[in-house]
Amino acid sequence: MSDSRAPILDAIRRSLRRGALPAEEAAACEARLANHARNPVPARATSLPPRERIALFVRMAEAVNATLTRVKRPEDVPAAVADYLAQFNLPPRLVRAPDPALDALPWSARPLLETRRGVAERTDLVGVTGCFAAVAETGTLMLHSGAAGPTRNNFLPDTHIAVVRAGQVVATYEDGWDRLREAHRGDGFAMPRTVNFITGPSRTADIEQKIELGAHGPRRLHIVLIDDGEAA
Amino acid sequence: MKATSRAFKSNARRALGDPQLQRAMTNLRSGFAARRAVAVSQLPEWEALREAAVAIKRHTLAHLDFYLEAFERRVVERGGAVHWCRDAAEANATVLAICRRLGARTVTKGKSMIGEEMGLNDYLEANGVAPVETDLGEYIIQIRHEPPSHIIAPAVHLVKEQIAQSFRETHRDLDPARQLKDARQMCDEARAVLRPRFLAADVGITGANFLVAETGSSIIVTNEGNGDLTQTLPKAHVVLASLEKVVPTLEDATTILRLLARSATGQEFSTYTTVSTGPRRPDDADGPGEYHVVLLDNGRSALLGGEFEDMLRCIRCAACLNHCPVYQAIGGQSYGWVYPGPMGAVLTPSLIGIEEAGHLPNASTFCGRCEEVCPMKIPLPKMMRHWREREFQRHLPPRPYRLGLAVWAFFARRPALYRPAADLAARLLGALGRARGRFRALPLAAGWTRTRDLPAPEGRSFMSLWAARRAARPAP
Numbered sequence: 254m255s256d257s258r259a260p261i262l263d264a265i266r267r268s269l270r271r272g273a274l275p276a277e278e279a280a281a282c283e284a285r286l287a288n289h290a291r292n293p294v295p296a297r298a299t300s301l302p303p304r305e306r307i308a309l310f311v312r313m314a315e316a317v318n319a320t321l322t323r324v325k326r327p328e329d330v331p332a333a334v335a336d337y338l339a340q341f342n343l344p345p346r347l348v349r350a351p352d353p354a355l356d357a358l359p360w361s362a363r364p365l366l367e368t369r370r371g372v373a374e375r376t377d378l379v380g381v382t383g384c385f386a387a388v389a390e391t392g393t394l395m396l397h398s399g400a401a402g403p404t405r406n407n408f409l410p411d412t413h414i415a416v417v418r419a420g421q422v423v424a425t426y427e428d429g430w431d432r433l434r435e436a437h438r439g440d441g442f443a444m445p446r447t448v449n450f451i452t453g454p455s456r457t458a459d460i461e462q463k464i465e466l467g468a469h470g471p472r473r474l475h476i477v478l479i480d481d482g483e484a485a
Numbered sequence: 486m487k488a489t490s491r492a493f494k495s496n497a498r499r500a501l502g503d504p505q506l507q508r509a510m511t512n513l514r515s516g517f518a519a520r521r522a523v524a525v526s527q528l529p530e531w532e533a534l535r536e537a538a539v540a541i542k543r544h545t546l547a548h549l550d551f552y553l554e555a556f557e558r559r560v561v562e563r564g565g566a567v568h569w570c571r572d573a574a575e576a577n578a579t580v581l582a583i584c585r586r587l588g589a590r591t592v593t594k595g596k597s598m599i600g601e602e603m604g605l606n607d608y609l610e611a612n613g614v615a616p617v618e619t620d621l622g623e624y625i626i627q628i629r630h631e632p633p634s635h636i637i638a639p640a641v642h643l644v645k646e647q648i649a650q651s652f653r654e655t656h657r658d659l660d661p662a663r664q665l666k667d668a669r670q671m672c673d674e675a676r677a678v679l680r681p682r683f684l685a686a687d688v689g690i691t692g693a694n695f696l697v698a699e700t701g702s703s704i705i706v707t708n709e710g711n712g713d714l715t716q717t718l719p720k721a722h723v724v725l726a727s728l729e730k731v732v733p734t735l736e737d738a739t740t741i742l743r744l745l746a747r748s749a750t751g752q753e754f755s756t757y758t759t760v761s762t763g764p765r766r767p768d769d770a771d772g773p774g775e776y777h778v779v780l781l782d783n784g785r786s787a788l789l790g791g792e793f794e795d796m797l798r799c800i801r802c803a804a805c806l807n808h809c810p811v812y813q814a815i816g817g818q819s820y821g822w823v824y825p826g827p828m829g830a831v832l833t834p835s836l837i838g839i840e841e842a843g844h845l846p847n848a849s850t851f852c853g854r855c856e857e858v859c860p861m862k863i864p865l866p867k868m869m870r871h872w873r874e875r876e877f878q879r880h881l882p883p884r885p886y887r888l889g890l891a892v893w894a895f896f897a898r899r900p901a902l903y904r905p906a907a908d909l910a911a912r913l914l915g916a917l918g919r920a921r922g923r924f925r926a927l928p929l930a931a932g933w934t935r936t937r938d939l940p941a942p943e944g945r946s947f948m949s950l951w952a953a954r955r956a957a958r959p960a961p
Contacts, residue, residue, distance in 0.1 A: 266792070267786075398765070408714050427739060430739070449758075450760075
C-alpha cells in the first residue's frame, strides 16, 4: 500500500495556493484547539435557574419517549427499579454496570430483585447504569466508557435504566464537555474511548417513515432521578 | 460504486411510472420535511447557529492540512491509526488488509456514504469477507441488492409490502406463515436476525459525521443504536471518513450537531451521538482493541479553493433532498450514484466528472428551496449553474440544445434586437394560440410539450407593456 499522506497534504496546499501553514497562523490554530471556546449556545437551558433546569430535563426526556421516576434518596433507587420492572411485567433480573456509585445502593434490600454486577451479555434483558451528566437542553444522558462503564451495557439490554443524580443535570452539551475535561484533568485531557449521548430509546423510521422504538438498542429507556435537592 | 448517472433521463422516467415508488415518496413530505419545520421553529437561535456553523467550516477548510495533521497526532497518541487514502481503491485495500490481519470473516457495518462511494461491500465480498449492513434501511437495500435512494433513509423508496417480501426471501429459516404486515413486525425481525451478527463480527466499520482535531475523536449519530453495537463488540473499529469531516474542537462539533438532527429528521437531537477515541484503554470493561481511521480524499482536495469549495461544508443531513420537488418526484436511485438530490447534483459531477453526471445539475427547477433549508448555507442552485456553464463550455450538451441556446444568447446580448424580437414572438404566439389559450405542441420543443402545454402569451411582451404604461402615466 502506498503512503498517500504527503501527496494528499500537498494537494490540499496546492488547492489553497500556499505551502505549509505559516508559524503564526499555525500557532493561532493551536490556540483555538487549546482554548476550545464556545460558539453561540441556545438560551433554552442556560437561562434557567437550577430547579427549572431539572424540570426542563425531565420534560425533554419524556418528549423523546424516555420514562422517569423521581426518588428523594439514593437508597430508594432499588425499590424504584423493582417497581418499574413490575409495572411493565419485566423479569426482576438485571445486570448492573460495575460502577461504585451503583455498588453503594442497597440492592439486597430487595431480595426478589436479582442483580448481577458486570458486563452485559446477550441474555441480559435489563441493564442498570449510572451516568456522567444529563443535558437539560434536549433531555440527553451523557455516559462514558471506563472500568465502571462498559459501553455495551448501554445498548445490549432491551431495557436500559439509568440512575441520574440531580447534581448531574447540566444545561448544555458544552457544560458536559467542561465537566469531562475537569474530571480527567491531570496528565493532559484524554478522552475516554467512548462518550455516549443518549436521547430516548432506540428508534427507526426506515420503513415508510413510521417511527418504531427499539431498533437495535434498548426498546425502553427509564431514568431514575435522585432528586435530593442538590443542583448543579 | 458504479455510476449510472448517464442514464438519468430513462431512470427518472421509470421512477415516475413506478406506482410503489410514487406511493413511498409521498411519505417524505409528511415525515422529514414537516418535522424539520417544527424543530426549527422551536429554536430561536437557528440563524445564529447556522452562521456559526458556516464560520467553523470556512475556518477549518482554510486550514485543512493543519487540522488533519492535528487530528492524526491525537489519534496516534491514543493508540489508534490514520490511513490516508487518495481514492476508493486505496481505501478498499486498506480495509481489507485490516480484516485479513485479524482473520476477519464477517464485518458489521454502520451506514456510511463513504463506504458506498468506495463500493466497499462488493470489494469485501469478492475478497472473502462478508459485510453485514446493520442500519435497518441499509440492511433492507443490501438484501435487495440495490443502491441507497436517500443519504439518511436508504430504503425510503420502498413500501412495506416490498420489504416484507424481501424478508421472506432472505430469512428462510423463519416460519413462512409468520405475519409481516407492519413496520413493527419487520423491525423486530431485523433486530432478532442481526443481533447474533453483531456478536459474531470480527471487525466493525462505521462512517463518521465528524472528526475532532482537538481530541482525535470520530463522532457518529444514529437513531437505531446499530453503530454502537457495530463499533463496541468486535476486535477492531474501522472508521471511514472523508477529509472534510474534520472540525477543530468538541465545541465546534457540538454547534453543528445542533443543526444536524433538526435538519435531517426534525429531531432535537439524534438518539445516539457517540464520540469514539482510540481503542479500549487498559482498564476499560469493554470496547474494540484497535481503532483505525481510513481518511479518504477521492477528489475532495481538488475542490478546495475553487467554485465548489462551499460543497465541502455539507454535513449530509439530506434536508435538500427532502425539500426538492425533483427528488420527491423521482427518488434517489435515478441520480445513478451515491449522492442524490441537490447536494448530489453538485457533488457527483465534482467526484465522478461532469461527462458522467451532466444530467444531474440540469435536473433542477431552481426553486431555491434546497439553499433555503441547508443548515450550512451552501449555495446549491448557484453551483448547479456553475456546472451547467462548464458543461456548455465543454460542448457536452446535444447540438440542437447548444444551437438554441446560441441563438437565444445572440439576441439576449443585444437588447435593441431582443426586445422587438420578443415582442414579435409574443404577438405571433398570442395570435396563434388565441383560440385554445395554450399550445399542445411546438416545433423544436417536442420534449418539453410531451408532458405539458405551453400557455399562449397574451399578445404583448413585458417590456412593451411596461413602456406603454410609463408613457401613459407622466413622471411624478
